[in-house]
Amino acid sequence: MEVRARAPGKIILAGEHAVVHGSAAVAAAIDLYTYVSLRFPTPEDNNDALQVQFKDVDLEFSWPVGKLKEVLPELGSKSASTPSSCSLETTKAIASLVDELNLAESKLGLASGISAFLWLYTSIHGDKPAKVVVNSELPLGCGLGSSAALCVALSAALLSLSDSLKLDFSHQGWQTFGDSELDLVNKWAFEGEKIIHGRPSGIDNTVSTFGNMIKFRSGELTRIKTNMPLKMLVTNTQVGRNTKALVSGVSERAVRHGSAMSSVFKAVDSISNEVAAIIQSPVSDDLAITEKEEKLGELMEMNQGLLQCMGVSHATIETVIKTTLKYKLATKLTGAGGGGCVVTLLPARILFVCAIYSFSGTVVDKVIAELEECGFQCLIAGIGGRGMEISFSGFSS
Numbered sequence: 286m287e288v289r290a291r292a293p294g295k296i297i298l299a300g301e302h303a304v305v306h307g308s309a310a311v312a313a314a315i316d317l318y319t320y321v322s323l324r325f326p327t328p329e330d331n332n333d334a335l336q337v338q339f340k341d342v343d344l345e346f347s348w349p350v351g352k353l354k355e356v357l358p359e360l361g362s363k364s365a366s367t368p369s370s371c372s373l374e375t376t377k378a379i380a381s382l383v384d385e386l387n388l389a390e391s392k393l394g395l396a397s398g399i400s401a402f403l404w405l406y407t408s409i410h411g412d413k414p415a416k417v418v419v420n421s422e423l424p425l426g427c428g429l430g431s432s433a434a435l436c437v438a439l440s441a442a443l444l445s446l447s448d449s450l451k452l453d454f455s456h457q458g459w460q461t462f463g464d465s466e467l468d469l470v471n472k473w474a475f476e477g478e479k480i481i482h483g484r485p486s487g488i489d490n491t492v493s494t495f496g497n498m499i500k501f502r503s504g505e506l507t508r509i510k511t512n513m514p515l516k517m518l519v520t521n522t523q524v525g526r527n528t529k530a531l532v533s534g535v536s537e538r539a540v541r542h543g544s545a546m547s548s549v550f551k552a553v554d555s556i557s558n559e560v561a562a563i564i565q566s567p568v569s570d571d572l573a574i575t576e577k578e579e580k581l582g583e584l585m586e587m588n589q590g591l592l593q594c595m596g597v598s599h600a601t602i603e604t605v606i607k608t609t610l611k612y613k614l615a616t617k618l619t620g621a622g623g624g625g626c627v628v629t630l631l632p633a634r635i636l637f638v639c640a641i642y643s644f645s646g647t648v649v650d651k652v653i654a655e656l657e658e659c660g661f662q663c664l665i666a667g668i669g670g671r672g673m674e675i676s677f678s679g680f681s682s
Protein backbone atom coordinates (compact mmCIF):
# COMPACT_ATOMS: atom_id res chain seq x y z
CA MET A 286 0.00 0.00 0.00
CA GLU A 287 1.15 3.50 -0.79
CA VAL A 288 0.03 6.76 0.77
CA ARG A 289 0.24 10.11 -0.93
CA ALA A 290 -0.04 13.30 1.11
CA ARG A 291 -0.23 16.84 -0.13
CA ALA A 292 0.07 20.13 1.70
CA PRO A 293 -0.33 23.66 0.35
CA GLY A 294 1.98 26.64 0.35
CA LYS A 295 0.83 29.94 1.77
CA ILE A 296 0.94 33.68 1.47
CA ILE A 297 1.23 35.92 4.49
CA LEU A 298 -1.12 38.89 4.13
CA ALA A 299 0.28 40.66 7.18
CA GLY A 300 2.68 40.06 10.04
CA GLU A 301 5.65 37.99 8.82
CA HIS A 302 8.74 38.21 11.05
CA ALA A 303 6.82 40.15 13.72
CA VAL A 304 4.85 36.92 14.32
CA VAL A 305 8.11 35.27 15.46
CA HIS A 306 8.25 37.97 18.18
CA GLY A 307 4.68 37.52 19.41
CA SER A 308 2.69 39.78 17.05
CA ALA A 309 -0.42 38.61 15.20
CA ALA A 310 -0.14 37.61 11.53
CA VAL A 311 -2.68 36.67 8.86
CA ALA A 312 -1.98 33.91 6.33
CA ALA A 313 -3.89 32.03 3.66
CA ALA A 314 -3.26 28.67 1.99
CA ILE A 315 -2.63 28.83 -1.77
CA ASP A 316 -3.53 26.24 -4.37
CA LEU A 317 0.03 25.04 -5.01
CA TYR A 318 1.02 21.86 -3.21
CA THR A 319 3.94 19.74 -2.10
CA TYR A 320 3.35 16.00 -2.51
CA VAL A 321 4.96 13.20 -0.52
CA SER A 322 4.40 9.55 -1.33
CA LEU A 323 5.45 6.80 1.03
CA ARG A 324 5.64 3.06 0.52
CA PHE A 325 7.06 0.30 2.69
CA PRO A 326 8.78 -2.50 0.76
CA THR A 327 7.30 -5.98 0.57
CA PRO A 328 9.62 -8.96 1.31
CA GLU A 329 9.91 -9.52 -2.49
CA ASP A 330 11.33 -6.01 -2.90
CA ASN A 331 14.35 -7.11 -0.88
CA ASN A 332 15.01 -3.51 0.15
CA ASP A 333 16.66 -2.82 3.46
CA ALA A 334 17.20 0.91 3.09
CA LEU A 335 15.46 4.21 3.61
CA GLN A 336 15.31 5.75 0.14
CA VAL A 337 14.20 9.29 -0.66
CA GLN A 338 13.85 11.10 -3.92
CA PHE A 339 13.59 14.92 -3.94
CA LYS A 340 12.35 15.36 -7.50
CA ASP A 341 12.35 19.18 -7.62
CA VAL A 342 16.05 19.38 -6.90
CA ASP A 343 17.03 16.20 -8.67
CA LEU A 344 18.47 14.48 -5.60
CA GLU A 345 18.12 10.92 -4.45
CA PHE A 346 19.54 9.31 -1.31
CA SER A 347 19.53 5.93 0.33
CA TRP A 348 20.59 4.96 3.86
CA PRO A 349 20.90 1.25 4.76
CA VAL A 350 18.83 0.77 7.93
CA GLY A 351 21.95 -0.69 9.62
CA LYS A 352 23.68 2.67 9.11
CA LEU A 353 20.75 4.55 10.67
CA LYS A 354 20.85 2.20 13.67
CA GLU A 355 24.56 2.71 14.04
CA VAL A 356 24.55 6.52 13.83
CA LEU A 357 21.31 7.74 15.39
CA PRO A 358 21.56 7.59 19.19
CA GLU A 359 17.86 7.73 20.09
CA LEU A 360 16.48 5.61 17.25
CA GLY A 361 13.34 3.74 18.21
CA SER A 362 12.86 5.67 21.46
CA LYS A 363 10.26 8.10 20.10
CA SER A 364 6.51 7.75 19.96
CA ALA A 365 4.68 8.96 16.85
CA SER A 366 1.83 10.23 19.00
CA THR A 367 4.10 12.47 21.10
CA PRO A 368 5.95 15.02 18.95
CA SER A 369 9.33 15.92 20.39
CA SER A 370 12.21 18.21 19.51
CA CYS A 371 15.45 17.01 17.99
CA SER A 372 18.10 16.77 20.75
CA LEU A 373 21.57 18.23 20.31
CA GLU A 374 23.03 14.72 20.13
CA THR A 375 20.63 13.65 17.35
CA THR A 376 21.13 16.97 15.53
CA LYS A 377 24.86 16.21 15.39
CA ALA A 378 24.27 12.61 14.28
CA ILE A 379 21.91 13.76 11.49
CA ALA A 380 24.43 16.42 10.43
CA SER A 381 27.07 13.69 10.08
CA LEU A 382 24.72 11.64 7.86
CA VAL A 383 24.03 14.72 5.71
CA ASP A 384 27.75 15.63 5.55
CA GLU A 385 28.48 12.21 4.10
CA LEU A 386 26.18 13.01 1.18
CA ASN A 387 28.78 15.51 -0.08
CA LEU A 388 26.19 17.91 -1.47
CA ALA A 389 27.44 20.21 -4.22
CA GLU A 390 28.06 23.81 -3.07
CA SER A 391 24.95 25.00 -4.96
CA LYS A 392 22.80 22.46 -3.09
CA LEU A 393 24.05 23.09 0.44
CA GLY A 394 20.85 25.03 1.21
CA LEU A 395 18.97 21.75 0.90
CA ALA A 396 20.84 20.18 3.83
CA SER A 397 18.31 21.52 6.35
CA GLY A 398 15.40 20.00 4.38
CA ILE A 399 17.19 16.63 4.24
CA SER A 400 17.89 16.85 7.99
CA ALA A 401 14.22 17.60 8.70
CA PHE A 402 13.29 14.60 6.56
CA LEU A 403 15.63 12.29 8.48
CA TRP A 404 14.40 13.57 11.84
CA LEU A 405 10.69 13.22 11.00
CA TYR A 406 11.09 9.84 9.33
CA THR A 407 13.19 8.20 12.05
CA SER A 408 11.13 9.71 14.89
CA ILE A 409 7.89 8.31 13.47
CA HIS A 410 9.07 5.07 11.82
CA GLY A 411 12.45 4.33 13.41
CA ASP A 412 14.64 2.23 11.13
CA LYS A 413 11.89 0.78 8.95
CA PRO A 414 12.94 0.59 5.28
CA ALA A 415 10.82 2.69 2.93
CA LYS A 416 10.68 4.57 -0.33
CA VAL A 417 9.69 8.23 -0.15
CA VAL A 418 9.18 10.56 -3.10
CA VAL A 419 8.84 14.35 -2.74
CA ASN A 420 7.75 16.77 -5.43
CA SER A 421 6.28 20.24 -5.33
CA GLU A 422 4.39 22.81 -7.37
CA LEU A 423 5.88 25.53 -5.16
CA PRO A 424 9.06 27.42 -5.93
CA LEU A 425 11.52 26.52 -3.14
CA GLY A 426 12.97 29.18 -0.85
CA CYS A 427 10.82 32.00 -2.23
CA GLY A 428 8.49 32.91 0.66
CA LEU A 429 5.57 30.68 -0.32
CA GLY A 430 6.21 28.24 2.52
CA SER A 431 7.72 25.27 0.68
CA SER A 432 9.57 24.24 3.87
CA ALA A 433 6.34 24.04 5.86
CA ALA A 434 4.47 22.31 3.02
CA LEU A 435 7.25 19.69 2.91
CA CYS A 436 7.12 19.14 6.69
CA VAL A 437 3.31 18.96 6.74
CA ALA A 438 2.99 16.58 3.77
CA LEU A 439 5.79 14.41 5.14
CA SER A 440 4.34 14.28 8.67
CA ALA A 441 0.89 13.48 7.24
CA ALA A 442 2.20 10.64 5.06
CA LEU A 443 4.33 9.21 7.88
CA LEU A 444 1.59 9.39 10.49
CA SER A 445 -1.06 7.92 8.21
CA LEU A 446 0.99 4.69 7.94
CA SER A 447 1.82 4.64 11.66
CA ASP A 448 -0.15 3.02 14.46
CA SER A 449 -1.00 6.38 16.00
CA LEU A 450 -3.81 7.20 13.54
CA LYS A 451 -6.85 5.07 12.74
CA LEU A 452 -7.80 5.84 9.15
CA ASP A 453 -10.14 4.54 6.49
CA PHE A 454 -7.69 3.00 3.99
CA SER A 455 -10.47 2.04 1.58
CA HIS A 456 -11.56 5.66 1.04
CA GLN A 457 -11.13 6.66 -2.61
CA GLY A 458 -9.46 9.98 -3.47
CA TRP A 459 -8.23 12.79 -1.23
CA GLN A 460 -9.36 12.78 2.38
CA THR A 461 -8.55 15.01 5.28
CA PHE A 462 -8.15 14.28 8.99
CA GLY A 463 -10.19 15.16 12.04
CA ASP A 464 -9.01 18.11 14.13
CA SER A 465 -7.01 16.06 16.65
CA GLU A 466 -5.15 14.19 13.88
CA LEU A 467 -4.51 17.50 12.09
CA ASP A 468 -3.14 18.82 15.34
CA LEU A 469 -0.69 15.91 15.58
CA VAL A 470 0.46 16.46 11.97
CA ASN A 471 0.89 20.17 12.69
CA LYS A 472 2.97 19.54 15.80
CA TRP A 473 5.36 17.17 14.02
CA ALA A 474 5.59 19.55 11.05
CA PHE A 475 6.54 22.34 13.45
CA GLU A 476 9.40 20.19 14.74
CA GLY A 477 10.56 19.79 11.13
CA GLU A 478 10.26 23.56 10.50
CA LYS A 479 12.43 24.14 13.58
CA ILE A 480 15.22 22.20 11.87
CA ILE A 481 14.83 24.23 8.64
CA HIS A 482 14.12 27.72 10.08
CA GLY A 483 15.78 27.70 13.48
CA ARG A 484 13.05 29.72 15.16
CA PRO A 485 9.75 29.41 13.25
CA SER A 486 6.58 31.04 14.55
CA GLY A 487 4.52 28.05 13.42
CA ILE A 488 2.23 30.08 11.15
CA ASP A 489 3.38 28.39 7.92
CA ASN A 490 2.89 24.80 9.09
CA THR A 491 -0.42 25.71 10.75
CA VAL A 492 -1.98 27.28 7.64
CA SER A 493 -0.61 24.48 5.48
CA THR A 494 -2.16 21.87 7.78
CA PHE A 495 -5.57 23.49 8.31
CA GLY A 496 -5.92 25.43 5.04
CA ASN A 497 -8.24 28.42 4.48
CA MET A 498 -7.21 31.65 6.14
CA ILE A 499 -5.94 32.06 9.67
CA LYS A 500 -4.89 34.64 12.19
CA PHE A 501 -1.97 33.38 14.25
CA ARG A 502 -0.45 34.82 17.41
CA SER A 503 1.93 33.21 19.92
CA GLY A 504 1.15 29.71 18.69
CA GLU A 505 -2.62 30.31 18.78
CA LEU A 506 -4.71 29.84 15.70
CA THR A 507 -7.96 31.68 14.92
CA ARG A 508 -9.74 30.59 11.76
CA ILE A 509 -10.85 33.48 9.57
CA LYS A 510 -14.05 33.38 7.63
CA THR A 511 -13.64 35.59 4.59
CA ASN A 512 -16.51 37.78 3.59
CA MET A 513 -14.83 39.19 0.53
CA PRO A 514 -13.31 37.59 -2.56
CA LEU A 515 -9.55 38.12 -2.26
CA LYS A 516 -7.21 37.74 -5.20
CA MET A 517 -3.49 38.38 -5.15
CA LEU A 518 -0.93 38.63 -7.88
CA VAL A 519 2.18 36.80 -6.70
CA THR A 520 5.47 38.01 -8.19
CA ASN A 521 8.57 35.92 -7.72
CA THR A 522 11.60 38.19 -7.90
CA GLN A 523 13.63 34.99 -8.39
CA VAL A 524 16.17 36.28 -5.90
CA GLY A 525 17.13 33.34 -3.70
CA ARG A 526 17.29 33.80 0.04
CA ASN A 527 17.25 31.79 3.20
CA THR A 528 14.47 32.11 5.76
CA LYS A 529 16.67 31.03 8.69
CA ALA A 530 19.24 33.76 7.99
CA LEU A 531 16.58 36.46 7.54
CA VAL A 532 14.72 35.47 10.73
CA SER A 533 17.92 35.56 12.76
CA GLY A 534 18.86 38.93 11.16
CA VAL A 535 15.60 40.44 12.45
CA SER A 536 16.19 38.95 15.91
CA GLU A 537 19.68 40.46 16.01
CA ARG A 538 18.26 43.86 15.07
CA ALA A 539 15.69 43.44 17.86
CA VAL A 540 18.52 42.85 20.32
CA ARG A 541 20.42 45.92 19.08
CA HIS A 542 17.37 48.23 19.12
CA GLY A 543 15.04 46.65 21.66
CA SER A 544 12.66 49.53 22.26
CA ALA A 545 12.38 50.68 18.62
CA MET A 546 11.83 47.15 17.34
CA SER A 547 9.22 46.35 19.95
CA SER A 548 7.27 49.41 18.71
CA VAL A 549 7.62 48.09 15.15
CA PHE A 550 6.31 44.65 16.21
CA LYS A 551 3.44 46.30 18.11
CA ALA A 552 2.49 48.32 15.01
CA VAL A 553 2.50 45.12 12.93
CA ASP A 554 0.26 43.46 15.52
CA SER A 555 -2.32 46.26 15.09
CA ILE A 556 -2.07 45.99 11.29
CA SER A 557 -2.67 42.22 11.32
CA ASN A 558 -5.63 42.55 13.67
CA GLU A 559 -7.15 45.21 11.42
CA VAL A 560 -6.54 43.10 8.30
CA ALA A 561 -8.31 40.14 9.95
CA ALA A 562 -11.21 42.32 11.07
CA ILE A 563 -11.69 43.82 7.58
CA ILE A 564 -11.64 40.43 5.87
CA GLN A 565 -14.23 39.06 8.31
CA SER A 566 -16.57 42.04 8.42
CA PRO A 567 -19.85 41.68 6.51
CA VAL A 568 -20.10 43.12 2.99
CA SER A 569 -23.26 45.01 2.13
CA ASP A 570 -22.56 46.12 -1.46
CA ASP A 571 -19.86 46.80 -4.10
CA LEU A 572 -19.02 50.13 -2.50
CA ALA A 573 -18.28 48.35 0.77
CA ILE A 574 -15.96 45.95 -1.07
CA THR A 575 -14.08 48.85 -2.67
CA GLU A 576 -13.73 50.57 0.70
CA LYS A 577 -12.44 47.39 2.30
CA GLU A 578 -9.95 46.81 -0.50
CA GLU A 579 -8.65 50.36 -0.18
CA LYS A 580 -8.11 49.85 3.55
CA LEU A 581 -6.43 46.49 2.97
CA GLY A 582 -4.14 48.00 0.34
CA GLU A 583 -3.15 50.79 2.70
CA LEU A 584 -2.45 48.31 5.52
CA MET A 585 -0.32 46.21 3.17
CA GLU A 586 1.74 49.29 2.30
CA MET A 587 2.14 50.16 6.00
CA ASN A 588 3.23 46.57 6.74
CA GLN A 589 5.76 46.75 3.91
CA GLY A 590 7.21 49.96 5.40
CA LEU A 591 7.69 48.16 8.71
CA LEU A 592 9.26 45.14 7.00
CA GLN A 593 11.71 47.57 5.46
CA CYS A 594 12.44 48.82 9.00
CA MET A 595 13.20 45.23 9.97
CA GLY A 596 15.77 45.07 7.15
CA VAL A 597 14.13 42.36 5.05
CA SER A 598 13.20 44.24 1.87
CA HIS A 599 15.35 44.06 -1.27
CA ALA A 600 16.01 46.17 -4.36
CA THR A 601 13.91 43.81 -6.50
CA ILE A 602 11.01 44.05 -4.04
CA GLU A 603 11.19 47.85 -4.26
CA THR A 604 11.09 47.54 -8.08
CA VAL A 605 7.88 45.48 -7.90
CA ILE A 606 6.37 48.02 -5.50
CA LYS A 607 7.22 50.96 -7.79
CA THR A 608 5.92 49.13 -10.88
CA THR A 609 2.58 48.18 -9.33
CA LEU A 610 2.15 51.62 -7.77
CA LYS A 611 2.05 53.11 -11.29
CA TYR A 612 -1.20 51.15 -11.67
CA LYS A 613 -2.37 52.22 -8.18
CA LEU A 614 -1.94 48.69 -6.83
CA ALA A 615 -0.70 47.95 -3.30
CA THR A 616 2.17 45.51 -2.81
CA LYS A 617 4.12 43.97 0.04
CA LEU A 618 6.68 41.21 0.36
CA THR A 619 5.40 37.88 1.64
CA GLY A 620 7.27 35.34 3.75
CA ALA A 621 10.80 36.08 4.87
CA GLY A 622 11.61 38.68 2.15
CA GLY A 623 15.19 39.48 1.11
CA GLY A 624 14.04 38.65 -2.45
CA GLY A 625 11.57 35.82 -2.91
CA CYS A 626 7.89 36.59 -3.50
CA VAL A 627 5.83 39.76 -3.35
CA VAL A 628 2.01 40.01 -3.27
CA THR A 629 -0.14 42.63 -4.96
CA LEU A 630 -3.79 43.04 -4.08
CA LEU A 631 -6.03 42.78 -7.16
CA PRO A 632 -9.23 44.73 -6.46
CA ALA A 633 -12.59 43.27 -7.49
CA ARG A 634 -13.28 46.15 -9.95
CA ILE A 635 -10.11 45.21 -11.87
CA LEU A 636 -10.90 41.50 -11.75
CA PHE A 637 -14.39 42.22 -13.07
CA VAL A 638 -12.87 43.83 -16.18
CA CYS A 639 -10.40 40.94 -16.47
CA ALA A 640 -13.28 38.46 -16.43
CA ILE A 641 -14.91 40.24 -19.37
CA TYR A 642 -11.75 40.58 -21.49
CA SER A 643 -10.06 37.40 -20.21
CA PHE A 644 -7.18 39.56 -18.98
CA SER A 645 -6.18 40.77 -22.47
CA GLY A 646 -5.36 44.52 -22.46
CA THR A 647 -6.36 44.91 -18.81
CA VAL A 648 -4.37 46.54 -16.01
CA VAL A 649 -3.39 43.08 -14.73
CA ASP A 650 -2.13 42.13 -18.17
CA LYS A 651 -0.07 45.32 -18.41
CA VAL A 652 1.41 45.09 -14.94
CA ILE A 653 2.36 41.43 -15.44
CA ALA A 654 4.03 42.25 -18.77
CA GLU A 655 6.02 45.06 -17.13
CA LEU A 656 7.07 42.85 -14.19
CA GLU A 657 8.05 39.98 -16.46
CA GLU A 658 10.18 42.38 -18.50
CA CYS A 659 12.20 42.96 -15.31
CA GLY A 660 12.88 39.21 -15.20
CA PHE A 661 10.26 38.44 -12.53
CA GLN A 662 7.73 35.60 -12.70
CA CYS A 663 4.04 36.25 -12.00
CA LEU A 664 1.14 34.02 -11.05
CA ILE A 665 -2.37 34.56 -9.78
CA ALA A 666 -2.83 32.11 -6.94
CA GLY A 667 -6.15 30.93 -5.62
CA ILE A 668 -6.07 31.76 -1.92
CA GLY A 669 -7.81 30.42 1.17
CA GLY A 670 -8.09 26.86 -0.15
CA ARG A 671 -7.63 23.35 1.17
CA GLY A 672 -5.20 22.24 3.85
CA MET A 673 -3.34 18.95 3.99
CA GLU A 674 -4.93 15.83 2.55
CA ILE A 675 -3.98 12.19 1.98
CA SER A 676 -4.90 9.51 -0.48
CA PHE A 677 -4.27 5.75 -0.32
CA SER A 678 -3.64 3.44 -3.24
CA GLY A 679 -3.06 -0.29 -3.59
CA PHE A 680 -5.42 -1.20 -0.75
CA SER A 681 -7.16 -4.54 -1.09
CA SER A 682 -9.86 -5.35 1.46
Ligand SMILES: Nc1ncnc2c1ncn2[C@@H]1O[C@H](COP(=O)(O)OP(=O)(O)O)[C@@H](O)[C@H]1O
Nearest residue numbers: 394395398421425426427428429430431432528
Ligand atom coordinates in the same frame (compact mmCIF):
# COMPACT_ATOMS: atom_id res chain seq x y z
N1 LIG B 1 10.20 19.99 -2.43
C1 LIG B 1 11.32 20.10 -1.71
N2 LIG B 1 12.38 19.28 -1.92
C2 LIG B 1 13.51 19.42 -1.19
N3 LIG B 1 13.69 20.35 -0.22
C3 LIG B 1 12.66 21.19 0.05
C4 LIG B 1 11.43 21.10 -0.69
N4 LIG B 1 10.62 22.06 -0.22
C5 LIG B 1 11.29 22.71 0.76
N5 LIG B 1 12.52 22.21 0.92
C6 LIG B 1 13.50 22.69 1.92
O1 LIG B 1 13.06 23.94 2.41
C7 LIG B 1 14.02 24.99 2.09
C8 LIG B 1 13.30 26.27 1.71
O2 LIG B 1 12.66 26.78 2.85
P1 LIG B 1 12.64 28.31 3.23
O3 LIG B 1 13.99 28.92 3.12
O4 LIG B 1 11.95 28.40 4.51
O5 LIG B 1 11.74 28.98 2.07
P2 LIG B 1 10.18 28.75 1.76
O6 LIG B 1 9.60 28.01 2.91
O7 LIG B 1 9.63 30.13 1.66
O8 LIG B 1 10.09 28.06 0.46
C9 LIG B 1 14.84 24.40 0.96
O9 LIG B 1 16.15 24.96 0.91
C10 LIG B 1 14.88 22.92 1.33
O10 LIG B 1 15.84 22.67 2.34
Ligand SMILES: C[C@@](O)(CCOP(=O)(O)O)CC(=O)O
Nearest residue numbers: 301302428430485486620621
Ligand atom coordinates in the same frame (compact mmCIF):
# COMPACT_ATOMS: atom_id res chain seq x y z
C1 LIG C 1 9.45 35.17 8.29
C2 LIG C 1 8.37 34.20 8.77
O1 LIG C 1 7.36 34.96 9.43
C3 LIG C 1 7.72 33.47 7.59
C4 LIG C 1 8.70 32.69 6.74
O2 LIG C 1 8.07 32.15 5.60
P1 LIG C 1 8.90 31.52 4.40
O3 LIG C 1 9.71 30.40 4.93
O4 LIG C 1 9.79 32.60 3.84
O5 LIG C 1 7.88 31.05 3.41
C5 LIG C 1 9.00 33.22 9.76
C6 LIG C 1 8.00 32.47 10.62
O6 LIG C 1 6.89 32.97 10.88
O7 LIG C 1 8.34 31.38 11.05
Ligand SMILES: [Mg+2]
Nearest residue numbers: 430432433528
Ligand atom coordinates in the same frame (compact mmCIF):
# COMPACT_ATOMS: atom_id res chain seq x y z
MG1 LIG D 1 9.92 28.31 4.98
